[in-house]
Amino acid sequence: xxxxxxxxxxxxxxxxxxxxxxxxxxxxxxxxxxxxxxxxxxxxxxxxxxxxxxxxxxxxxxxxxxxxxxxxxxxxxxxxxxx
Ligand SMILES: [Zn+2]
Numbered sequence: 836x837x838x839x840x841x842x843x844x845x846x847x848x849x850x851x852x853x854x855x856x857x858x859x860x861x862x863x864x865x866x867x868x869x870x871x872x873x874x875x876x877x878x879x880x881x882x883x884x885x886x887x888x889x890x891x892x893x894x895x896x897x898x899x900x901x902x903x904x905x906x907x908x909x910x911x912x913x914x915x916x917x918x
Pocket of ligand 1: 849
């Protein structure tokens with residue numbers, strides 16, 4: 836009888852880093868994701884990289900939201916001036 840969990844292939848740091856952005860964006864699925872997660876469990880270097888990119892991404896999206904609301908406010912102000 837075969838076990839449910841298939842053997843996860845070890846990937847290199849280079850291969851892992853190629854998948855990091857897809858992983859953070861939640862685009863990585865199935866085997867590719869399992870392989871990356873396995874790599875992150877065993878490789879501190881890539882784990883730190885993922886943490887760093889996650890932090891960067893959350894900061895950037897925060898900035899984007901702030902920029903968007905700023906634009907929206909300006910638009911509203913411009914709109915109000917017309918009345
Ligand atoms: Zn690595």
